Each structure stands twice: as structure tokens, then as C-alpha cells.
Amino acid sequence: MGDLVDSMLDLMRRLPPTHVEENVAALVGICPDYADDLLGSVDQPLKLRTDRSTGREYLACDYNRDGESYRSPWSNEYEPPLDDGTVPTPRLRQLEIKANEAFDTYREMYYEGGVSSVFLWDLDDGGFAGVVLLKKALVPTTPTEPSGSWDSIHVFEAAERGRQAHYKLTSTIMLQLVTRSNSDSPPDNGPFKKAAPEPVGSGSGARKEGEVSLSGSMTRQTEQDWPLQNQESHIANTGRMIEEMEIKMRNLLQEVYFGKTRDVVFDLRSIESLERARRQRELQKELVGFIKR
Amino acid sequence: MDASERIQAASKFLLQSPPGEINDVLNDVRNIISDDASLQEGVLPALQEYNLAxxxxxxxxxxxxxxxxxxxxxxxxxxxxxxxxxxxxxxxxxxxxxxxxxxxxxxxxADNESEPFRAALESSTLTYLAAHFHDGVASVFSKTGSSTEFTIQIVANKYNPSNFWAGRWRSEYIVDLAGKKVAGKILVNVHYYEQGNVQLETKHTISFPLPPTISVSSPNTSNSKILALIEDEEGKFQTALNDVYHEMSEKTFKGLRRALPLTRQKLDWDKVMGYKLGAELSASNKGVFGGNGS
The missing domain is CATH 3.30.1140.60 (F-actin capping protein, alpha subunit)
Known part of the structure; x- marks a missing residue:
């Protein structure tokens, strides 16, 4: 029934990203047997939680979830507490602690705010896997200022091969931007004519209210080999890969969000009169023909 | 979930279909529900609601x-x-x-009383449509039982599944000659889905008064004036949308994540590790990496 999961993923690729959580919940309700497949393959916005023992914020997703509880990367504890919650082996936990420190530095350098979390887990074949999470949200200070949120989810697998390590990285970035506007554009009277009656005519007394929302996610994958000197090399290696990937994807997001979607709007409707443009083209053709003669 | 709840969930999915993708969504939903018999009947109201909206x-x-x-x-x-x-x-x-x-x-x-004005409004709308929309369709309706209220609807679609994008522009204007005002809305949806799912959704409502010269008795001049006002508003909307794009790109996007750190250089990961590693080395296990000649 891989077919069914494919259909669910195709559906999620089409429905509005702003409703991903409720749509995933609906799909889980329809096909409870496939809940794990679905929750493991559809990225959802990261949730902010606070570590009870350190007071520090961390990110929650399917990778640090056990039942209803989430593990904090800072204290290694589950909230709500679990007696038998899955935790990494002591050796991997040491690496996880260092990875969290390193990516916290990375976060500060690029995001200048926000929250990061890294979670590692052992794989059956002797290697390990991990997820690096980054989230930042901008809360508008005025009603018409845009709001925005950025969620990065980098999942990787590491396999050691002697003095080399092979990495598989899947990166998803979710980006949401919303602008609301509201204008009761009164006639342009200037400050001293407040009491002037509103003239009825073109462009005056118009009331407008609007919302522009750009939201979605993009996913990319890469596989690379890097030299391995010691355990810490894994952090620098995945660090470089993730940094490179985020730079590449940030460019891609910029192009798609602010280039491609805008082009489609202007392809639907042209501000300039198409008739005028057509006449101009014809005139140009005539001129070219005239010069050629 | 029981059968009726499943149909309800399926209907909700259909109503969220991006432009031109209702059949793809319907195919997915058919696979997921795998009960064609009840689905076919059950989702018909949702399909109707989607088509009308x-x-x-x-x-x-x-x-x-x-x-x-x-x-x-x-x-x-x-x-x-x-x-x-x-x-x-x-x-x-x-x-x-x-x-x-x-x-x-x-x-x-046709209704004798409202038809002359409606027909003139339709003619102006079609001229406007050809001037600004590449693949637009417009309809102009008069309201049953009224000779002073008309509805202009415009839709333009571009579907490009081979390049993974689709877009739809809808606008509607209720022209109220008795109240001397127009109430309108512009709705734009764009879907881009090459290795991702990015959607633009705009909702924009406008209302503006009509000049006193506009009346049922002068259909031709009145109608070209009404369409000139609509042209102006839609042009302003598009210009404002451009500004929003600019602000989101220049302010919000940059405020979320920098292109490069303040240093204008990528991170020196050995150094990032070095800080912590160095601190740890001096604290506990000297000699593991730095030991020479012991």
C-alpha cells in the first residue's frame, strides 16, 4: 500500500501549507494505520517548548518525540517525564551536547535570534543519524508590518568508512510571510482641512482591506563524503554541509517566493495595457522592416 | 472515523485545491478514501461549492x-x-x-429595464478584460428584481503543470447605482510545487463611491467611467502588491536569516568546535590531541 502513502504525500504537496497541521491530522484520522509513515514524511512547523530544569527553549518535532513527551537537548529529559524514554547512548549523547553548542553558535551568526536544537540517535547498522532544527519568528510591532517565520529541518545519516564518513542530508525549510493592510483612505485634504466634506469622485473615499500570505516549504537532498579525524569531525562536517545547503536554499526560496510567484501574478494581469503593448510591438516591427529596406 | 466523517474530511481537502489541480486532489482523495461509491455522491456538494467560489x-x-x-x-x-x-x-x-x-x-x-445598462457594462468589461488579462473570462449579471444592481466577475487562470506552477486571479464588483457605490474584492492564488509547495494567497476588499454623474439613463458614458475606476483600483492593488513583495523580501526575509554572518564569511567550523573543544581539553583530558613528547 505504498500507493496510499504516495497519494497522501501528493495531497500534502498540493494543499495550502498554512493548513498542514489540520490536514495531516485529518489524514491520520482517515488512515490511522499510516500515522507513523505520514508523521515521519510530512514536515510540520516546529513547536517551541521550554526545558523545565534549565529554563531554556528548545524545538519539538517527530524526532524527539516519544509518545506524548518531547526530549530536551539541554537536559536530556522528557517533558512530560518518561521513565523509559529513548535516549542516545552516553557516547552519542556527548556528541549531541557538543553539536547543540556548535549549532547554537551557527544560529546566532545567521539568525541573530531564534532557537536551535540538535537530536542524535543510533542506527541499527552501527552508524548514527541526527536532525538539526532551527526556528525564528518575527512578530510585527505594528498591525501592517509583515510577520514571518522560518523553520529549518535538516535530517542526516552518517556512516563511518575508515578515515572517511559518508553523509546523506535531507533539508526542508518552511517559510511563512504574512502582510495585512487596512486603509480608510480619506480624501487627501492635508492637515488643515479636516472638516472639509468628503468629495465624491474617483479615488477618494475608497476603503481597502487586504492580506497577502506567502507560505510553503522546499526540500533538497545531498550526499557527500568528508574526512574523519575524530568523533567531533562529524559536527564540523555536517555543519559545513548544512551551512552550504541553507545558503543554497535561501537563494532558491528568494527566487521562488519573490520572483516566481510574483511573475505568475503579473502573467495573469498586466498593469500596462496589453493593447498599447501590442500596438508598440507592431510599430517596432514596421520600423525594423523600414530600416531593413 | 465513520463513513460520513471521511466524506466530510475529503470535502474539506477538495475545497482547498489550488488552481487547476482539483482533479489531482480528487484522484488522491479517491485513493485515500478507497470507497468510490460513497465518495462520488458525497463530495458532489463540495465540488459544486468549489466551482462556484x-x-x-x-x-x-x-x-x-x-x-x-x-x-x-x-x-x-x-x-x-x-x-x-x-x-x-x-x-x-x-x-x-x-x-x-x-x-x-x-x-x-432579458429584463427590458436592466438589460441596456447591463449590456453596456458587459461591453466595457470585455474591453477592459482584453486590455489587461492574458487569458481572462468575464461575466456581467443583473440582479433579479432590480434594475440598479449589477455584478461584474472576472477570472484569469494559468496552469503550467509541466513547470509545476498554476495561478488564478478572481475579481468581483457589485455595482450599486442606487447607493452610488461599488463593493469589490480581488483574490489571487499562485501555487509553485517543484520539489516543494509554495503558495501565494491574497485577499483584498475594496469599496469606493461612484461619481454623481453615473446613472442608468446614460449607460455608455457611465459604464466606461465605472470600468476606468475598476482599472484604477486593480492597477493600484497590483502596485501595492509589488510593494508588499519588496518589503517582505528586503525586510522580513532578511530579518529572519542573514545571507552571511556579520563577518561576511562562512563559519570556521574548526574554530566553532575549537572553542568548546579547547575549553574541554584544558579542563579534563589534556594529551589526547595536543599531547606531544609524553
């Missing part, structure tokens, strides 16, 4: 043009029969909400 267009039988299937186009048919009205061809038709085909065309008698 999204200004889906129909090829009007025998007319050579398309018209918009919407609430404003719905006629009160006999015995619950659903028919849609195309004032331009003065016909009505039946519409299949699954195949999107129009059939069973019948003549509709």
Missing part, C-alpha cells in the same frame, strides 16, 4: 465564448434543477460539476 468557466453551448459559473450566475430553476445563466448569449445551461461540461442550453428572456 472559484469562478470556474463553462463553454457556453453554441456561443463560442465562455462564461463564469458562480452564485451570481445561478438561476432559480424549476423543481430544484440547477441552471446557470449566461446573459451575454441570453441562454441558460446545465453544468456538470465533475466533468465541468455545460449542456441543455435554453433561451433566457
Amino acid at each position: 472559484q469562478f470556474i468557466v463553462a463553454d457556453v453551448p453554441g456561443s463560442g465564448h465562455q462564461s463564469i459559473v458562480s452564485d451570481a450566475a445561478q438561476l432559480e430553476g424549476e423543481e430544484g434543477e440547477e441552471r446557470f445563466w449566461d446573459p451575454r448569449s441570453r441562454t441558460s445551461f446545465r453544468f456538470d460539476h465533475l466533468s465541468l461540461e455545460a449542456s441543455d442550453s435554453k433561451p433566457v428572456e
Whole structure:
């Protein structure tokens, strides 16, 4: 029934990203047997939680979830507490602690705010896997200022091969931007004519209210080999890969969000009169023909 | 979930379909629900609601043009029969909400009182449509029982599945001659889905007063004036949208994540590790990496 999961993923690729959580919940309700497949393959916005023992914020997703509880990367504890919650082996936990420190530095350098979390887990074949999470949200200070949120989810697998390590990285970035506007554009009277009656005519007394929302996610994958000197090399290696990937994807997001979607709007409707443009083209053709003669 | 809840969930999915992708969504939903018999009946109301809200267009039988299937186009048919009205061809038709085909065309008698103004408004709207929309369809309806209220609807679609994008522009204006005002809305949806799922959604409502010179008795001058006002508003909307794009890109996007750190250089990961590693080395296990000559 891989077919069914494919259909669910195709559906999620089409429905509005702003409703991903409720749509995933609906799909889980329809096909409870496939809940794990679905929750493991559809990225959802990261949730902010606070570590009870350190007071520090961390990110929650399917990778640090056990039942209803989430593990904090800072204290290694589950909230709500679990007696038998899955935790990494002591050796991997040491690496996880260092990875969290390193990516916290990375976060500060690029995001200048926000929250990061890294979670590692052992794989059956002797290697390990991990997820690096980054989230930042901008809360508008005025009603018409845009709001925005950025969620990065980098999942990787590491396999050691002697003095080399092979990495598989899947990166998803979710980006949401919303602008609301509201204008009761009164006639342009200037400050001293407040009491002037509103003239009825073109462009005056118009009331407008609007919302522009750009939201979605993009996913990319890469596989690379890097030299391995010691355990810490894994952090620098995945660090470089993730940094490179985020730079590449940030460019891609910029192009798609602010280039491609805008082009489609202007392809639907042209501000300039198409008739005028057509006449101009014809005139140009005539001129070219005239010069050629 | 019981059967009716599943149909309800399926209907919700359909209503969220991006432009031009209702059949893809329907195929996915069919696979997921895997109960074609109950699905076919059950989702029909959702398909109808989607088509009316999204200004889906129909090829009007025998007319050579398309018209918009919407609430404003719905006629009160006999015995619950659903028919849609195309004032331009003065016909009505039946519409299949699954195949999107129009059939069973019948003549509709125009209302003598409102028709001259409606026809002039339609003519101005079609001129405006050709001037600004690449693949647009427009319909102009008069309100039953009123000779002073008209609805202009415009839709433009671009579907490009091979390049993974689709877009839809809808606008609607209720022209109220008695109240001397126009209430309108502009809705734009764009879907880009190459290795991702990015959607633009805009909702914009406008209302503006009509100049006093506009009246039913001067259909031609009044109508070109009304369309000039609409042209102005839609142009302003598009310019404002451009500004929003600029602000989101220059302020919000940059404020979320820098292109490079303040140093204008990528991170030196050995150094990032070095800080912590160095601190740890001096604290506990000297000699593991730094030990020489022991």
C-alpha cells in the first residue's frame, strides 16, 4: 500500500501549507494505520517548548518525540517525564551536547535570534543519524508590518568508512510571510482641512482591506563524503554541509517566493495595457522592416 | 472515523485545491478514501461549492465564448434543477460539476429595464478584460428584481503543470447605482510545487463611491467611467502588491536569516568546535590531541 502513502504525500504537496497541521491530522484520522509513515514524511512547523530544569527553549518535532513527551537537548529529559524514554547512548549523547553548542553558535551568526536544537540517535547498522532544527519568528510591532517565520529541518545519516564518513542530508525549510493592510483612505485634504466634506469622485473615499500570505516549504537532498579525524569531525562536517545547503536554499526560496510567484501574478494581469503593448510591438516591427529596406 | 466523517474530511481537502489541480486532489482523495461509491455522491456538494467560489468557466453551448459559473450566475430553476445563466448569449445551461461540461442550453428572456445598462457594462468589461488579462473570462449579471444592481466577475487562470506552477486571479464588483457605490474584492492564488509547495494567497476588499454623474439613463458614458475606476483600483492593488513583495523580501526575509554572518564569511567550523573543544581539553583530558613528547 505504498500507493496510499504516495497519494497522501501528493495531497500534502498540493494543499495550502498554512493548513498542514489540520490536514495531516485529518489524514491520520482517515488512515490511522499510516500515522507513523505520514508523521515521519510530512514536515510540520516546529513547536517551541521550554526545558523545565534549565529554563531554556528548545524545538519539538517527530524526532524527539516519544509518545506524548518531547526530549530536551539541554537536559536530556522528557517533558512530560518518561521513565523509559529513548535516549542516545552516553557516547552519542556527548556528541549531541557538543553539536547543540556548535549549532547554537551557527544560529546566532545567521539568525541573530531564534532557537536551535540538535537530536542524535543510533542506527541499527552501527552508524548514527541526527536532525538539526532551527526556528525564528518575527512578530510585527505594528498591525501592517509583515510577520514571518522560518523553520529549518535538516535530517542526516552518517556512516563511518575508515578515515572517511559518508553523509546523506535531507533539508526542508518552511517559510511563512504574512502582510495585512487596512486603509480608510480619506480624501487627501492635508492637515488643515479636516472638516472639509468628503468629495465624491474617483479615488477618494475608497476603503481597502487586504492580506497577502506567502507560505510553503522546499526540500533538497545531498550526499557527500568528508574526512574523519575524530568523533567531533562529524559536527564540523555536517555543519559545513548544512551551512552550504541553507545558503543554497535561501537563494532558491528568494527566487521562488519573490520572483516566481510574483511573475505568475503579473502573467495573469498586466498593469500596462496589453493593447498599447501590442500596438508598440507592431510599430517596432514596421520600423525594423523600414530600416531593413 | 465513520463513513460520513471521511466524506466530510475529503470535502474539506477538495475545497482547498489550488488552481487547476482539483482533479489531482480528487484522484488522491479517491485513493485515500478507497470507497468510490460513497465518495462520488458525497463530495458532489463540495465540488459544486468549489466551482462556484472559484469562478470556474463553462463553454457556453453554441456561443463560442465562455462564461463564469458562480452564485451570481445561478438561476432559480424549476423543481430544484440547477441552471446557470449566461446573459451575454441570453441562454441558460446545465453544468456538470465533475466533468465541468455545460449542456441543455435554453433561451433566457432579458429584463427590458436592466438589460441596456447591463449590456453596456458587459461591453466595457470585455474591453477592459482584453486590455489587461492574458487569458481572462468575464461575466456581467443583473440582479433579479432590480434594475440598479449589477455584478461584474472576472477570472484569469494559468496552469503550467509541466513547470509545476498554476495561478488564478478572481475579481468581483457589485455595482450599486442606487447607493452610488461599488463593493469589490480581488483574490489571487499562485501555487509553485517543484520539489516543494509554495503558495501565494491574497485577499483584498475594496469599496469606493461612484461619481454623481453615473446613472442608468446614460449607460455608455457611465459604464466606461465605472470600468476606468475598476482599472484604477486593480492597477493600484497590483502596485501595492509589488510593494508588499519588496518589503517582505528586503525586510522580513532578511530579518529572519542573514545571507552571511556579520563577518561576511562562512563559519570556521574548526574554530566553532575549537572553542568548546579547547575549553574541554584544558579542563579534563589534556594529551589526547595536543599531547606531544609524553
